[in-house]
Amino acid sequence: MARLLEHDAKAILAARGIPVPRGQAVSSPEEARRAAVALGRPVVVKALVPVGKRGKSGAVRLAADPEAAGEAAAALLGREVGGFPVERVLVEEAVPVAGERYLAIVLDADGRTVRVLAGREGGIEVEELARREGGIASLELAPCEGLMPFHARQLWRSAGVRGPALPRLGQLTAALHRTFIELEAELLEINPLAETAAGELVATGAVVALDEAALFRQPELAERVVSGPAWRPPTALERQVAAINAAEPYRGSARYLELEGGDIAFLCGGGGASLLLFDALLRAGGRPANYAEIGGNPTEMKVAALARVVLSKPGVRGLFVAHNLTNNTQVDVLARGVVQALCEAGRLPPDFPVVARETGVNEAEGRAIFEAAGVRWLGEEVTLSEAARIMVQAMRERYGESDGDPARP
Amino acid sequence: MAILLDRNTRVLVQGITGREARMVTAHMLAYGTAVVCGVTPGRGGEEVAGVPVYDTVAEAVVAHRPTAALISVPPAATLDATLEAIEAGLRLLLIATERVPKHDALRLLRAAGAAGVRVIGPNSVGLINPSQRVKLGAIGGDRPERAFVPGRIGVISRSGGMTAELGLMLRRRGFGVSTAVSVGGDALIGTPPADLLPLFQADPETDAVVLFGEPGTRFEEDVAEALADGRFSKPLFALVAGRFTESLPEGTAFGHAAAIIRGGSGRPSTKLAALRQAGAWATDDLDELFRFLDALASSRADRKPGQH
Numbered sequence: 001m002a003r004l005l006e007h008d009a010k011a012i013l014a015a016r017g018i019p020v021p022r023g024q025a026v027s028s029p030e031e032a033r034r035a036a037v038a039l040g041r042p043v044v045v046k047a048l049v050p051v052g053k054r055g056k057s058g059a060v061r062l063a064a065d066p067e068a069a070g071e072a073a074a075a076l077l078g079r080e081v082g083g084f085p086v087e088r089v090l091v092e093e094a095v096p097v098a099g100e101r102y103l104a105i106v107l108d109a110d111g112r113t114v115r116v117l118a119g120r121e122g123g124i125e126v127e128e129l130a131r132r133e134g135g136i137a138s139l140e141l142a143p144c145e146g147l148m149p150f151h152a153r154q155l156w157r158s159a160g161v162r163g164p165a166l167p168r169l170g171q172l173t174a175a176l177h178r179t180f181i182e183l184e185a186e187l188l189e190i191n192p193l194a195e196t197a198a199g200e201l202v203a204t205g206a207v208v209a210l211d212e213a214a215l216f217r218q219p220e221l222a223e224r225v226v227s228g229p230a231w232r233p234p235t236a237l238e239r240q241v242a243a244i245n246a247a248e249p250y251r252g253s254a255r256y257l258e259l260e261g262g263d264i265a266f267l268c269g270g271g272g273a274s275l276l277l278f279d280a281l282l283r284a285g286g287r288p289a290n291y292a293e294i295g296g297n298p299t300e301m302k303v304a305a306l307a308r309v310v311l312s313k314p315g316v317r318g319l320f321v322a323h324n325l326t327n328n329t330q331v332d333v334l335a336r337g338v339v340q341a342l343c344e345a346g347r348l349p350p351d352f353p354v355v356a357r358e359t360g361v362n363e364a365e366g367r368a369i370f371e372a373a374g375v376r377w378l379g380e381e382v383t384l385s386e387a388a389r390i391m392v393q394a395m396r397e398r399y400g401e402s403d404g405d406p407a408r409p
Numbered sequence: 410m411a412i413l414l415d416r417n418t419r420v421l422v423q424g425i426t427g428r429e430a431r432m433v434t435a436h437m438l439a440y441g442t443a444v445v446c447g448v449t450p451g452r453g454g455e456e457v458a459g460v461p462v463y464d465t466v467a468e469a470v471v472a473h474r475p476t477a478a479l480i481s482v483p484p485a486a487t488l489d490a491t492l493e494a495i496e497a498g499l500r501l502l503l504i505a506t507e508r509v510p511k512h513d514a515l516r517l518l519r520a521a522g523a524a525g526v527r528v529i530g531p532n533s534v535g536l537i538n539p540s541q542r543v544k545l546g547a548i549g550g551d552r553p554e555r556a557f558v559p560g561r562i563g564v565i566s567r568s569g570g571m572t573a574e575l576g577l578m579l580r581r582r583g584f585g586v587s588t589a590v591s592v593g594g595d596a597l598i599g600t601p602p603a604d605l606l607p608l609f610q611a612d613p614e615t616d617a618v619v620l621f622g623e624p625g626t627r628f629e630e631d632v633a634e635a636l637a638d639g640r641f642s643k644p645l646f647a648l649v650a651g652r653f654t655e656s657l658p659e660g661t662a663f664g665h666a667a668a669i670i671r672g673g674s675g676r677p678s679t680k681l682a683a684l685r686q687a688g689a690w691a692t693d694d695l696d697e698l699f700r701f702l703d704a705l706a707s708s709r710a711d712r713k714p715g716q717h
Contacts, residue, residue, distance in 0.1 A: 003663055051661040082661040104666040107511055109596040110627050112518060117669055130669040138670075143515035184512045189664040207664035213484060214510035230660025253507075271594055272568020272621060275650035279693055282653055291653075295570065296507075324574035327534055327550045328432075360573075361550060380577055385695045 001186055002210040002225035003050040007090045009208035012221075016179045018172055018190075020203045023092025032073030035091040036066035042094040044204075045072035050226040051082030052207065055124045059086070062094060083232040095202045100192035101161070102126045102136065103173060105180040107187070107211075114141045114180070116152070116173065118159045122192035122205075134160065147177035164199035172201055183221070184214035229257065237290075237309050244305045252298020252329075254306050255291075262289030263317040264391065265310040267338065270295035273324040273384060280388035281320065286395065288320070289313050297328045303337025311345050317399065318353040320391045321375075322384060326360030334358060335369035342373060349374035353394040357387035411538040411588040411615070412563070412608040413501065413527070414477070418543055421475035421499065422447040423466065423490045424482035425457045433481065433505075433547045434458050440553050441542035445473040466497040477501040479545055480530075487531065488513035495524050503545045504530035504593070514597040521599055528599025534569030534591040540614070548591060549573060560585015563609040565602045566621035567592055567628065568650075575619055575648075582699055583706075587615040596626050603631035606641040615643065617705065619698070620689075622649040622680055629680035636687035644705055647684045647691040648698045649677045 004012070010020040024035040025048060036043045047059035054060050059081045063069035073089050080086070102119030116139040119126055129135040137159035141147060152173035153166055161169065172193075180188050189207040196202065215222040227242075228234035234242070241256035264281065266288040268274045274293040281288050290310055294303070311319065321338055323329060335358065342348055356370050357378040370377040376394065378387050420437065424430050425447025435458045437444050444460050446469040453464035463469040466478070478494045480487065480502060487506045494502050502521065509517075509531040521528045529536060535546020540559035548569075549556050556576035562584050566572040572591040579586060590605060592598055602620055609615045618641075622629040629649060635641045655676050662668060677693060684691035690701040 001663065050663065052663045052665070053661050057661075083658070102665070104664065104669075106666040106670060107515070108670055109511070111670075112515060112597065114515070115666075115670060117666060126665050127668050130665075136669055143512060143519055181512070184510055186511065187664050187666055189666055191665060209663055211511045213508040214512065216485065217510070229658075230663065231658035232660075270568065270570035272566065272571035272623060272650055273574060275568075275623060275654070276571070276648075276695060279650060279652050280695070283694065324568075324570035325556055325577045327547050327570065327573055328429075359577075380581065383578060383695055383699070384574065 002212045002215060002227055004208040004210070004221070004225055005048045005050060006046060006206055007048060008224050009206040010203065012183070012208060013179065013203055013206055017175050018179070018203055019201060020206065021092040021095050023090055025088050025090050026073065027077070027088045029070040029074040029077065032089060032091050033066045033070035036063065036069035039091070039093045043069050043091050044094050045069055045076065046090045046092070047076045047079070047081045047086040048088045048090055049081045049084040049086055051084060051230070053124070054081060057081055085233070095194050095204055096196060097192070097194045097204070098197040099195040101169070101195060102129070102191045103176065103193050104187065104189040104191070105177055105185070107185070111140065114143055115139070116141065116147065116155060116177065118155050118173070120160045126191060147174050149174045165195050165201065168199065168201050183208070183218060184211050185209065186211050237313060240309050241306065244302060244309070248299065248302050252294070252296045252302050254298070254302070255293040256306070256309065257291040258313065259288065259290055261315065262287040263315055264288045264395065265313065265316045265319045266290050266292050267294060267307055267310050267319060268322045269293050269329070270324060273322070277320070277322050277384055277388055280385040281392065284389040284392040286388065286392040289316050295323070295329055297330060298333070300333050300337045300340070303334050304340045307338050307341030308344070311341060311347060318391070318395050320388070321354070321356040321358060322387050323358055323360070324384070325380065328361060330362045331358045331360055331366030332362040332369060335366040339369055339373040339375070349376070350398070353391070353398045355387065355391040355394055357382055357384065411540060412605070412612050413536060413588060413590070414538045414541070414543045414545060416541045416543060418443065418477050418545070419473065419475045420444045420545060421466065421469055421473070421478045422460070423478055423480045423494065424486075425449055425460065425462055426452050426455065427481060429547070430481040431457050433479070434460060436547070436551050437544055439551070440544055442544055445475050466493045466499070470497045470499070475499065477503070477545060480504045480506065482506060484508045484510065488517050491517040491528070492520055495520055495526050500526055502526060502528045502599070503533055503535060504528060504599070505533060505535070505546055506530070507532045509595070511597060514595065518597060518599055529590065530593040530598060532569070532595045532598070533593040534572060536588065536590045537586070538588050539586050546591070548589065549576070556580065557589060558585040561587055561614060561616040563587050563612070563615040563618040564589035565592060565605050565618060566590070567594060567602070567623045568621055569594060571621045575621060578695075578699065579619070582702065584702065587612060601626075601628045601631060603628065603635045606632065606635050610641050610643060617644040617646065620645060620647040622647060622677070624651040624654045624677050625675040627675070630683050633683035633687035633689065636684070636689055645689040646698055646701050647689045648695060649680050649684070649691065649693055652677045652693045
């Protein structure tokens with residue numbers, strides 16, 4: 001899921017006719033103060049991090065005057081919210097609110113449908129509201145079906161809304177749906193959707209998540225999205241892998257997730273086998289240093305680049321290379337790339353245990369390359385689980401039965 | 410008989426002049442599949458491995474009467490290619506393309522559903538019927554018989570790579586495969602595992618089914634439901650990988666909508682519990698899966714399920 005920070009999300013909505021508060025993203029308390037002066041009224045200061053529930057974690061603050069805005073920014077900048085450091089804050093006008101509603105459009109993969117959710121009451125307790133009968137009204141749409149304002153008014157009526165806001169809600173919901181289709185979004189959420197005393201609507205909270213696979217059609221947004229784990233920013237090694245993929249997008253694919261601790265570098269694939277092999281390493285008592293999925297017949301250069309990344313993580317004392325029986329990935333190409341990276345790093349067996357369970361295309365040649373470098377090669381006689389046990393055993397043989405912590409070998 | 414594919418299946422390859430599709434076409438032909446025509450817009454009149462290439466599916470259909478299409482085109486062209494195949498009257502489509510945009514996937518699945526067309530994939534490595542030596546897609550590469558020998562086990566896998574690995578491991582233990590289906594690695598696919606169960610249930614050549622599951626979606630939970638309510642009554646062996654993902658940090662949910670619409674969590678432990686509750690032989694350990702199969706085989710010593 002490609003997430004957008006809130007100021008980018010709001011810029012997108014504003015450009016499509018959905019009213020948002022005036023505001024500015026800033027990166028220092030002084031800039032925050034000046035932004036508040038320019039807005040000329042009380043402001044809200046919000047940490048710009050790609051996570052939800054910021055209100056509950058104190059990352060949204062009301063400031064009555066510019067001095068207070070500067071102080072709020074000072075308190076938030078440099079803090080960590082949901083695993084992400086706050087590098088910028090959004091300073092925006094505080095909207096005098098008479099009521100708060102909830103509106104979301106979401107791609108529901110389980111239901112194979114686009115779903116519009118409307119809540120009479122919005123805010124941070126909306127999930128609580130959803131558990132109550134009739135708390136949230138829901139409408140399913142076929143993927144290429146438009147949403148007319150009258151559909152939306154019916155939806156809001158069934159959510160219990162009436163009064164002068166209703167026609168505006170109909171228009172805004174239809175505009176949000178057009179935006180959802182245009183951006184190929186996975187999620188557009190406005191919460192709260194503020195209603196002023198005069199019945200005007202303002203999107204005071206906005207969440208936008210796009211489909212990574214469709215970003216090639218949204219080039220102007222592609223550079224603004226936040227990808228990677230949901231719980232922290234990408235690490236330096238993860239950024240290296242992203243660069244390797246970007247440099248050679250057409251041959252082979254690699255996913256890489258750096259983990260805390262661990263001593264076994266994990267260079268496995270494809271997707272299902274990686275999941276299975278990682279589970280098997282843990283079951284055998286091993287401690288992988290990363291997770292990875294490598295497949296799609298990568299070039300030798302790409303394999304070597306990825307092998308360098310997994311080997312360069314501090315604390316790594318062994319390497320596990322394994323795949324399912326390959327349909328197209330060439331075992332000899334894999335072997336050359338892996339052995340090249342091992343040689344460069346000066347980390348070769350038997351000093352540095354390496355186990356490779358690689359079987360499939362060009363297997364005999366691959367096996368010869370692995371074995372010439374001292375790698376323990378395993379073929380189809382060995383199941384993926386057995387291969388994981390052999391890897392863990394190789395670590396024990398090399399480093400002893402100690403718990404294997406690299407700090408205490 | 411098996412399911413979905415047999416000797417009478419006549420295959421059209423969309424995107425046949427692409428690098429991957431050329432290779433796959435040659436492998437399918439070598440295995441014995443009747444690849445009768447291909448389509449690449451603008452390349453009509455060429456040949457790939459002796460197979461004639463047309464500009465449009467409509468022309469190819471008139472000339473060769475194909476019954477199934479392998480769609481191997483770039484992600485941005487997949488919706489267009491799929492709608493073209495549906496409109497031309499093809500009844501079985503295998504979409505190999507990875508990274509199909511989700512809005513496109515929703516649209517093509519809707520269109521296929523409305524037309525009553527069976528879609529396998531997107532992001533499927535293929536399906537194979539070893540007793541009749543027919544395959545659709547890259548499955549098994551240039552040596553399908555290494556992984557897939559004729560037998561009486563149906564294979565359903567959410568992982569393309571594991572489809573071949575399971576075939577190989579079954580073969581090494583003396584079992585064979587009736588039909589193996591890589592259903593596709595995405596959440597939006599045409600034929601989720603539960604939709605294949607009625608076909609395997611009705612297939613007299615299938616004695617049992619092996620399922621490979623992964624985190625995410627409700628697919629395994631739906632299989633459990635099909636078992637529980639008796640829609641599938643043959644032995645079902647399920648391997649659900651990715652238990653470790655449950656110990657990764659979840660992060661703070663981005664927005665509330667997912668929590669509002671989602672009942673299930675997609676966690677492997679939940680899937681395993683549901684499958685076991687419904688009577689499946691379910692595990693997250695590959696070796697235990699094979700112990701289950703061995704136990705079944707010895708309990709039916711007179712008729713080992715793998716034997717053809």
